[in-house]
Amino acid sequence: NAGVTQTPKFQVLKTGQSMTLQCAQDMNHNSMYWYRQDPGMGLRLIYYSASEGTTDKGEVPNGYNVSRLNKREFSLRLESAAPSQTSVYFCASLQESTQHFGDGTRLSIL
């Protein structure tokens, strides 16, 4: 899907476990994003990275950390998962003012 790859596609965690969601794009884009999608709320921005080596908080950053170690990859980490973080997570990269999304990661926290 437009060169943005997310892994894994599905994951079930127990409360308190940690996990890293991976995202990679092969289009040499500078900016990358992480969103979460919850029913009735659309997508909300968690963190974004305007360029390699920089990251900034979005609308709902609490409980998450991110890493942009190189231009291709932008990972999202849950240090201590909580049931409220059950959601579908989307990664995106920016091409000419338009964001293109990965296929999403469905994460359930029990």
Next chain:
Amino acid sequence: AQKVTQAQTEISVVEKEDVTLDCVYETRDTTYYLFWYKQPPSGELVFLIRRNSFDEQNEISGRYSWNFQKSTSSFNFTITASQVVDSAVYFCALSSNAGGTSYGKLTFGQGTILTVHP
């Protein structure tokens, strides 16, 4: 602050009917982009259209058309002669330039679930 409102939570139509999905936005910026994305039952997000704030021309792409009116801060989406394959969640989104510091961040509406019955 930016805001996108899609007042229609769910719409149900019969195949071949025309349907319009409403989108109203709020922003203080003069330069911004508006988008529509489609999310079919398989879950991925598919980009449909981008419109910048200086271009109020309506656009048509096959059975899809978009009506952008700055005077009412609306960017509505019409599907003509709907088909079952149009069943999906549709999201309207806004990205403002914010002096060049917004880095393309999107503000999404809540989404409209469209169901097209055969």
